[in-house]
Structures are given as C-alpha cells and as structure tokens.
Amino acid sequence: MAQLINGAALSRTVSRRSFLAGTGGILAAATLAACAPGSGGSSGSAGAKTYRLLLPGDVPAQWDRISAAVNSKLKADLGFEFNPEFINWKNYASQSLLKFTAREDFQTALSARWLNIAQLIESGALQPLDDALESDKYPNLKASVDQSAFDANRWPDGSIYGIPAVNSAARIHHIVARGDLIDKHAPGGIETFDQLEKFWYDVVQKEGIPGYVKSNSVFDVLGAPTGTLYAQGWESPDFLPLYFSSDSLMFVPSRQAAATGSTDAVPFWEYEPYLESLHRIRKYYEDGIINADRLNADPATIKAQFDGGGAATCWGITDGLDTSGHLDQLEKAVPGATLVSLLPFRDGLAAKPNQTFQADNLVVVNAAAADAEAALQLLDWVSIQENHDLLQYGEEGTDWKAVGDDAYEPVGEYTNFPGYALSWRIPLERKFSRMSESEASWFEWSKDYENFTLDPFASFIPDLTEIEKEHAQITAAIAEFGNPLWAGAVDVAEGLDKLKKAVDRAGLAKVQEELNKQADAYLASQ
Amino acid sequence: MTTTETARVRTAQPSAAAPRLEETRRRRRRHRPEPFTVASYVGVVAFGLICLIPFWMVVAGSLTDESVLSQSGYSFWPDPFSLDAYTTIFAGSRVWLSYGATIFITIVGTAIAVTATSGIAWVIARGLPWLSKPLAVFAYIPMLFTGGLVPMYILITQVLQLRNSWFAVILPLVVAPFLVFVQVSFFRGTPQEILDAARIDGAGELRIFFQIVLPLSKPVIAVIALFYAVTFWNEWFHALLFISEPAKYPLQLVLQNLITSVANAADLGTVSAAPVYQMRLAMTVITIGPILLAYPFAQRYFVKGLTLGATKG
Numbered sequence: 001m002a003q004l005i006n007g008a009a010l011s012r013t014v015s016r017r018s019f020l021a022g023t024g025g026i027l028a029a030a031t032l033a034a035c036a037p038g039s040g041g042s043s044g045s046a047g048a049k050t051y052r053l054l055l056p057g058d059v060p061a062q063w064d065r066i067s068a069a070v071n072s073k074l075k076a077d078l079g080f081e082f083n084p085e086f087i088n089w090k091n092y093a094s095q096s097l098l099k100f101t102a103r104e105d106f107q108t109a110l111s112a113r114w115l116n117i118a119q120l121i122e123s124g125a126l127q128p129l130d131d132a133l134e135s136d137k138y139p140n141l142k143a144s145v146d147q148s149a150f151d152a153n154r155w156p157d158g159s160i161y162g163i164p165a166v167n168s169a170a171r172i173h174h175i176v177a178r179g180d181l182i183d184k185h186a187p188g189g190i191e192t193f194d195q196l197e198k199f200w201y202d203v204v205q206k207e208g209i210p211g212y213v214k215s216n217s218v219f220d221v222l223g224a225p226t227g228t229l230y231a232q233g234w235e236s237p238d239f240l241p242l243y244f245s246s247d248s249l250m251f252v253p254s255r256q257a258a259a260t261g262s263t264d265a266v267p268f269w270e271y272e273p274y275l276e277s278l279h280r281i282r283k284y285y286e287d288g289i290i291n292a293d294r295l296n297a298d299p300a301t302i303k304a305q306f307d308g309g310g311a312a313t314c315w316g317i318t319d320g321l322d323t324s325g326h327l328d329q330l331e332k333a334v335p336g337a338t339l340v341s342l343l344p345f346r347d348g349l350a351a352k353p354n355q356t357f358q359a360d361n362l363v364v365v366n367a368a369a370a371d372a373e374a375a376l377q378l379l380d381w382v383s384i385q386e387n388h389d390l391l392q393y394g395e396e397g398t399d400w401k402a403v404g405d406d407a408y409e410p411v412g413e414y415t416n417f418p419g420y421a422l423s424w425r426i427p428l429e430r431k432f433s434r435m436s437e438s439e440a441s442w443f444e445w446s447k448d449y450e451n452f453t454l455d456p457f458a459s460f461i462p463d464l465t466e467i468e469k470e471h472a473q474i475t476a477a478i479a480e481f482g483n484p485l486w487a488g489a490v491d492v493a494e495g496l497d498k499l500k501k502a503v504d505r506a507g508l509a510k511v512q513e514e515l516n517k518q519a520d521a522y523l524a525s526q
Numbered sequence: 527m528t529t530t531e532t533a534r535v536r537t538a539q540p541s542a543a544a545p546r547l548e549e550t551r552r553r554r555r556r557h558r559p560e561p562f563t564v565a566s567y568v569g570v571v572a573f574g575l576i577c578l579i580p581f582w583m584v585v586a587g588s589l590t591d592e593s594v595l596s597q598s599g600y601s602f603w604p605d606p607f608s609l610d611a612y613t614t615i616f617a618g619s620r621v622w623l624s625y626g627a628t629i630f631i632t633i634v635g636t637a638i639a640v641t642a643t644s645g646i647a648w649v650i651a652r653g654l655p656w657l658s659k660p661l662a663v664f665a666y667i668p669m670l671f672t673g674g675l676v677p678m679y680i681l682i683t684q685v686l687q688l689r690n691s692w693f694a695v696i697l698p699l700v701v702a703p704f705l706v707f708v709q710v711s712f713f714r715g716t717p718q719e720i721l722d723a724a725r726i727d728g729a730g731e732l733r734i735f736f737q738i739v740l741p742l743s744k745p746v747i748a749v750i751a752l753f754y755a756v757t758f759w760n761e762w763f764h765a766l767l768f769i770s771e772p773a774k775y776p777l778q779l780v781l782q783n784l785i786t787s788v789a790n791a792a793d794l795g796t797v798s799a800a801p802v803y804q805m806r807l808a809m810t811v812i813t814i815g816p817i818l819l820a821y822p823f824a825q826r827y828f829v830k831g832l833t834l835g836a837t838k839g
Binding site: 058059085086087088091095098101102104112300301304308309333 | 782
C-alpha cells in the first residue's frame with residue numbers, strides 16, 4: 001500500500017488545482033466545440049431558411065446528392081431548403097410522438113389512425129388544414145389529391161388534419177407469389193383461394209420451403225375486407241370490422257346496420273368465418289405452410305427470407321411496390337425467378353371490396369412549426385411532376401430514365417425515398433418498368449374509386465375518451481392472448497377461451513356498449 | 527560387469543519397489559481430483575460452452591453465404607464460406623465513422639463519468655457536515671425516480687441545445703447512482719491513519735484525494751470504469767433520441783437500425799443488394815468485439831474491486 005503513495009510528491013509545493021481546472025476547462029471547451037450541434041435548426045446554405053421534417057424509414061442511398069439537388073431547386077423556387085430527419089420505422093411512432101409532445105420545431109410528419117393521430121389531434125399538436133385547402137394558394141396540391149380522398153379523411157370534428165399521401169384509391173392486402181414456382185406446381189395459374197392453398201401445400205411438400213411468410217398481423221387472419229389467409233374475404237369482401245385501435249379487439253357489425261341504424265357489433269369470435277379462419281391458421285402452422293416464427297419475426301427478416309428464395313409467397317399491398325420491392329434481390333438469389341401479384345377474388349377484377357378510403361398515410365403539419373405556410377408550400381411544390389420525380393426517383397438520367405409516359409426504369413443507386421410520408425400523389429406516380437403484368441393490372445384497378453364499395457362506417461372514427469382504461473387492458477389482453485392466435489401458435493379453443501376471459505375481465509361489456517353507442521350515433525348522422 | 531550390475535539392480539528392485547509404489551499411490555491419491563472438483567469443472571465447461579456456442583453461431587453465421595443462411599438458417603460451420611458481409615460493411619465509410627463516434631463517446635464519457643463519480647463518492651464518503659448527506663440524497667433519488675423522457679428531451683434539445691452532439695449521449699449517463707455508492711463503500715475503507723499522516727505532512731485535501739486516495743482505489747476505479755465503458759459502448763437509445771445526422775451515429779445505433787430494417791444495409795455499403803442476414807450477424811461481431819477485449823485488461827482488478835465495494839460500509 002505504501003508503495004502506491006509517492007512520498008516525494010507529497011512534499012512538493014506545486015498546486016494542481018489551477019492546473020487541473022485549466023486543463024479540464026480547455027479540454028471540455030475543445031471537445032464541446034468539436035461536437036457542437038450541426039445546423040439542423042433554421043439556417044441553411046447562404047442564409048436560406050432550412051425547415052426540418054420527420055420521415056419514417058431509412059436514409060436512402062445517395063441521399064446527400066439528391067437532397068442537395070432538391071434543396072437547390074427548392075431554394076430557387078420557394079426561397080427555403082428542407083432537412084428531413086429519418087427515423088427508423090420501429091421507433092417512428094414513439095419518436096414522432098415525443099417530438100410533438102416536446103413541441104419541437106419541425107414542419108411535417110407522417111401520421112395516421114394506426115400511428116397516433118387521435119392523440120395528436122386531441123392535444124392540439126396538429127394544424128387544421130381546411131382554410132389552407134379552401135384557399136387558392138396551393139393549386140398543385142389540390143389538383144393532385146382527389147377531393148373524395150380529402151372528404152374520406154375528415155376527422156369527426158369536420159376538419160382535415162392531413163394530406164392523404166397514397167398512390168392508389170384503396171390498399172388491398174394480397175399475396176406476392178413466385179411466378180416460377182406457380183409455373184411448376186400450379187401450371188394452370190391461381191385464381192381462387194382453394195388453388196392457392198393447394199399450391200402452398202405442394203410447395204411445402206416438394207420444395208421444402210414455407211408456402212407463405214409474414215410477421216404476425218391480425219389483418220392476415222381477420223380480413224378487412226381481405227386478408228391473405230382469410231378465405232372468406234376473397235369470396236365476399238363486403239364488410240370491414242370495427243375497432244377502437246387496430247391493436248385492440250375487432251368487432252363485427254351487423255350486415256343490416258346501414259338499413260336498420262343499429263350496429264349490433266359483436267366480438268370477432270361470434271362471426272363464424274373469422275372463427276374458421278383461426279382454425280385454418282392453426283392448421284397451416286402445424287403443417288408448416290406459414291412460418292413458425294410469425295410471433296416474433298420482423299418484416300425485414302421476412303423480406304430477406306422471401307427475397308433469398310426461402311418462401312413461395314409473401315404479403316403485398318396494392319401500392320405498386322410488389323415487383324420493385326422484391327424482384328432484383330430475388331433474381332440474384334434464384335436466377336430465373338419471377339413474381340406474380342395474386343388477389344384471388346371470386347369475382348376477379350369485377351370484385352368491389354368495401355373500403356373506407358381512409359388513407360394509411362397522412363402528411364400532417366405540426367402546430368408548433370415555425371412557419372406552417374412553408375410546410376404547405378412544400379407539399380404543393382412536391383405535387384408538381386418534375387419536383388415529385390426528383391424527390392421520388394432521383395435525377396433523371398443518373399438515377400432513372402422514363403419508359404413511356406408513366407413508367408420509370410431505375411438506373412442508379414437512389415432508392416427507397418419514403419414518398420408515402422410526403423410526396424405520394426396518385427396522378428404523379430410512375431410505374432416500375434419491370435412491374436409484373438399481374439401487378440400492373442391490379443395496381444391500375446386499385447387506383448379507381450369506382451372499383452370499391454363505400455363502407456357504411458367509412459368515416460366513423462370511434463372516440464376512446466370514455467373507455468380509455470378498459471381499452472388499454474383489452475389491448476394488453478390481445479397482445480398476450482390474441483397475438484398467438486393470429487400466429488397459429490396455440491390451440492384455437494384453448495387460446496380463445498383465455499382471450500375471452502381476459503377481455504371480459506378487462507371490461508368488454510362496457511367497450512362493446514360504447515362502440516355500439518357511437519356507431520349508432522354515426523349511422524344516425526349519415 | 528555390466529551383467530553383474532544389472533543383476534544386482536534387478537535383485538534389489540523388489541525390496542525398494544514396495545515403498546516407492548506406496549509413495550506413488552499416495553501421491554496419486556493426493557493428486558486424484560475430488561468428485562466435486564470434477565463435477566465443478568464439468569459444470570463450468572458446460573456453462574462456458576452454453577455461453578460460447580451462441581456467440582460462435584453468430585460468428586459462423588456472419589461468415590456463411592447469404593443464400594444458404596436465408597434458406598437453411600444457422601449452422602455450426604460456415605459453409606459455403608463468405609466474407610460478403612464484412613466486405614460490404616467496410617466498403618462504405620459509415621462503419622468507420624460510427625466506430626469513431628462510439629470510441630469518442632466511450633473514452634470521453636468514461637473519463638468524465640469516472641471523474642464525476644469519484645468526486646461525488648469521495649465527498650459523500652468524507653462525511654462532511656452539511657454536504658455529504660445532502661449529496662448522498664441527491665445521488666440516491668435518481669435510483670428511485672427519474673424526471674421522465676419528455677423533460678430530459680426538452681432539457682437536452684431545447685435548453686442545452688445538444689442535438690446532434692455526442693455530449694447528448696454522454697451527459698445523461700455521466701453519474702450512475704449505484705456506482706457512486708459502490709465507490710463510497712470503497713472510499714470509506716481507506717485507513718484514516720494514512721490520511722492523517724498526509725495532513726501532518728502538509729498535504730491539502732485535493733492532494734490527498736489525487737495522490738493517496740485515488741492510487742489506493744485503483745481496483746474500484748477499474749471496476750466502475752469498466753461498467754461505464756460498457757454502458758457507453760452499448761449506448762444507442764440516447765443517440766436515437768438526440769442524434770439525427772447519420773454521419774454521427776454511434777455503432778450501436780447503426781446496428782439497431784440494421785436489425786430493424788433491411789434498407790439500412792444499402793446505406794452501409796455501396797451496393798443495394800446487401801446480404802441482410804449475414805450483415806446483421808457481421809455487424810454484431812464488429813460491434814461486440816472491441817468491448818470484449820476490455821475485460822481481460824480489467825480482470826485483475828475486477829473481482830477485488832467488486833468484493834471490496836460490495837462488503838465494506
């Protein structure tokens with residue numbers, strides 16, 4: 001111990017206090033200066049204002065080059081620049097809510113019912129857009145978004161809080177399948193759900209890979225109106241379940257609700273086709289048709305599995321990204337592979353599924369934004385074809401080239417800009433030049449509002465205020481007992497029994513009564 | 527002659543062999559491991575394997591070709607062997623920048639944290655009237671309550687203006703109350719006689735702290751430095767909250783992003799069709815590798831420091 005103490009040093013009279021303080025101060029100042037925050041605030045190059053936006057997802061490859069080009073044009077046209085902050089999808093909901101709660105200064109963000117728009121509206125965090133949209137200041141925006149899309153996305157208070165950023169009238173959940181495997185195992189093609197099911201079994205037995213892979217989702221099983229694994233939805237896609245939030249309990253309204261004015265919604269297990277669907281999933285799980293890790297598999301892993309040739313089909317939605325999202329990687333893993341978009345409606349392209357036309361993606365304007373008008377100017381600016389293309393596809397010639405009037409062929413590395421959070425507009429979207437024939441056909445079909453039936457509860461958005469506690473407990477019960485059912489991981493009778501007991505204890509009766517009360521009131525107001 | 531000698535030796539053997547054999551037996555008995563020792567070794571080796579096998583699977587997976595990995599899952603040996611993931615990761619500048627960020631956060635963060643923790647702990651351990659107890663309470667309260675995410679977010683981004691600064695990651699973790707009390711316990715074990723002797727020799731309080739207390743406290747400082755270093759190395763949440771410029775992302779945030787999204791793989795390197803499964807595993811290896819190396823260096827202090835800190839006071 002004594003050797004650790006330097007006796008000679010003790011007798012020195014040199015004070016270290018000032019030396020330490022001085023050195024520490026200089027070091028701290030230097031490091032703080034070295035790591036000072038960037039110019040994420042409000043001043044951009046050459047004194048131009050820079051506005052922040054929140055975008056979900058990942059920084060696209062080559063983003064620095066494209067954002068410089070966009071900012072250069074934006075500055076010349078509108079006198080300001082933008083600086084998007086990309087937040088990973090997994091953290092987007094919580095991070096964006098935190099930034100809204102802290103009243104941070106940013107212009108726009110993505111929101112929707114499945115995110116947290118209800119909370120944001122209730123707390124006054126969003127700017128109502130009615131006045132702006134009624135004015136003549138934003139002609140490009142108004143020209144590129146159908147009025148019916150605005151009307152379908154009005155909040156119950158009558159206001160519009162977000163610009164629908166969609167590239168089709170309705171997004172129908174469906175199946176993206178390996179065309180080469182269909183040619184091999186179902187040479188006559190797949191037009192019905194029974195044929196699809198047989199194909200899955202053939203693939204499992206003869207190829208040794210799962211028929212269908214996806215991360216867990218209630219909508220796969222209890223369709224709204226279609227679900228990949230929900231057979232009845234492909235027969236008659238004529239109703240949508242009601243729910244307070246998509247991670248909570250699904251209710252089935254009476255088919256005569258619109259005529260009688262009485263919703264009479266019941267929990268999903270009282271609807272026979274849903275029950276049958278649960279048994280079907282359980283069978284698929286046991287037979288290896290679906291991936292056994294549905295409960296905890298993340299979408300990225302599932303995509304990599306399908307793209308690597310590890311499954312015959314995966315999930316898709318009619319947003320025009322089936323082929324572009326998978327084909328390049330799939331071809332590298334399985335030379336000669338092709339893709340087919342399957343929507344096995346009994347009535348084929350004549351089907352008229354029920355839809356609410358509520359957008360999955362709404363671009364909302366932050367009430368705490370430094371300059372809300374600039375936010376709307378930006379939304380108008382990206383509604384011009386040239387600007388839209390620059391942001392969405394990159395620089396023409398370097399990143400893409402036009403094919404015909406409405407298609408593009410990517411030739412560079414720029415990809416994955418989350419246009420659904422800013423710039424998706426139905427009339428401006430270009431098709432991927434290698435889009436499969438089946439996808440092109442269904443994508444065109446999905447853009448036409450006339451191909452769908454307006455659901456009787458189209459703009460019904462239930463209010464949680466009266467049942468917040470019960471709703472939270474039911475949501476927890478669904479997470480514990482419902483999710484294993486959607487994954488097929490538990491026996492249906494046993495799992496359902498546990499779920500029913502849990503939601504009963506959580507206050508099912510009160511929630512059901514409240515839902516029916518609000519839905520009846522909605523019907524009466526129509 | 528030789529024959530006679532040999533014969534003598536041979537004839538002498540039976541009489542000398544008996545005690546030698548006995549000695550050998552005794553020695554063998556003495557060296558024969560106890561059944562408990564054998565069981566302990568078997569248990570420890572089995573436990574070691576249980577810990578090592580998943581790590582090895584990660585390493586093997588990171589070296590297995592993506593096409594096999596995505597279709598057949600993990601295997602014990604990398605077959606076919608592929609360095610694609612490592613090539614892709616190190617092709618771009620992102621991982622190098624992230625290493626720089628993580629190393630800065632870890633070194634500067636640990637230095638500040640050890641300094642702050644030692645300072646607070648010494649003042650608490652001194653038992654000074656009007657200062658030690660309030661400071662102990664001040665250090666103790668955050669073990670029970672925190673201000674919450676939103677106030678911290680507002681403090682860091684709007685009051686301190688530390689958005690996109692690595693200090694936004696460092697400062698919230700600079701004082702860990704638990705480690706303060708570990709160090710307080712250790713400091714209280716410093717012999718009072720040594721401190722008194724230093725005072726008689728004319729040493730001031732600062733000199734006593736720097737030249738007597740700290741040299742005597744190397745074990746506990748090594749332990750808390752290791753705890754802090756691991757915490758800073760593994761930190762991603764504060765980076766997620768406060769750092770939005772990809773060039774300033776620490777390694778763990780890059781890994782977290784990669785795990786949650788395929789598209790991030792394209793951002794790491796220069797190719798759009800990156801081997802996603804393989805890259806996740808390779809990033810894990812790259813991320814945990816360096817900090818694993820810190821343990822052997824701190825090992826000689828580790829047990830002593832923990833034990834002393836845990837039992838005294």
